[in-house]
Amino acid sequence: MKTLTYYVACSVDGYIAHTNGSHAGFSQDPDYFSDLFATFPETVPSHLRDAMGIQAENQWFDTVLMGRHTYEIGLKEGVTSPYSHMEQYLFSRSVPESPDRNVNLVAEHAIERVKTLKDGSGKGIWLCGGAELAASLFAHHLIDQLILKINPFLMGAGIPLFAGEIQQTALELTNRKIYDNGVSLLYYTVQ
Numbered sequence: 001m002k003t004l005t006y007y008v009a010c011s012v013d014g015y016i017a018h019t020n021g022s023h024a025g026f027s028q029d030p031d032y033f034s035d036l037f038a039t040f041p042e043t044v045p046s047h048l049r050d051a052m053g054i055q056a057e058n059q060w061f062d063t064v065l066m067g068r069h070t071y072e073i074g075l076k077e078g079v080t081s082p083y084s085h086m087e088q089y090l091f092s093r094s095v096p097e098s099p100d101r102n103v104n105l106v107a108e109h110a111i112e113r114v115k116t117l118k119d120g121s122g123k124g125i126w127l128c129g130g131a132e133l134a135a136s137l138f139a140h141h142l143i144d145q146l147i148l149k150i151n152p153f154l155m156g157a158g159i160p161l162f163a164g165e166i167q168q169t170a171l172e173l174t175n176r177k178i179y180d181n182g183v184s185l186l187y188y189t190v191q
Contacts, residue, residue, distance in 0.1 A: 002117065003124040004142055005060070006134055007043065008161070009149040015158035016129060021069060025153045029181040036149070036185075043126065045074065046084040061086060062123035065114070067130020068092035069159070075099060086126075089113070091133050111140050118142065131163035138166050145189055146171065152182035 009026050010016050017023055037044050041056035049055070064083045071090050074082040080100035081088065088103045091110050098105035106113050114137060117125055127134060127143065137143050148161075171188035178184050 002063070002120055002122060003144045004065075004114070004118060004127060004137065005124055005145040005147055006127045006137075006143050006161075007040065007060075007147040008127075008129060009151060010161055011151055011153055011155040011158070013154045013156070014161050015155040016131065016161055017159045018155065019158050021073065021159070025155060026151050027179075027181050027183050029179070029183075032179045032181050032183055035179070042083070042086060043128070045079065045082045047079055047082070049085070058086065058123055060124050061126040063087045063089070063117060063125040065089050065091065065125060065127045065130070065133065067133040068095060070129030071103075083128075089117075091130065110136065111142070114140075114142050131159050131161065135162040135164050135166055138162060138169075141190075143190055145187065148184075148186045148188070150184040150186060152184075 008016050009023070011025065037052070037054055038056070040060055041054050042058035042061050044052060044054050064086045066089065068090065071082070071092075081102040084102055089106055090098060090103050091106045093107050095105060095107070110133070127137065134143070170191040172191055173186060174189050175187035176185065
């Protein structure tokens, strides 16, 4: 069975992006990114891997799940297949067809699709964004792990880690790293 990990950056007050989708305020420190990309090379979008000299094989994930708003960040820049080095799934009820043949569109039965993916073999599944998708998967007990890159600022308002209410759930801290730029990388297993 594959592990589903919600690996995402957030502010101290739990927002993954501003209301307009921007990521202003998140650390852009090159030493921090260098360490992250060495640990999670597959999380670097395909179109940036060559430019950044990242040739490493996928370490954690071979499948990526994206909500529509997360996917549209790259789409606005003309990137239709952001993680071509992984199996890609776009979850949206409003997108009529996938913008790219390498991106699987899931418009219905999202929970069933994710259960099927988790039953597969291989590396893990990365939920890279989508507060609504995260809340839905969490409510169905499909998220096994959270890896949060907590950036040292308060956003005040924006897109939260989870859209809407979620059930109070205990998390076990399994690993951590504090960077010189103040970012805390926290690994939690969902209990």
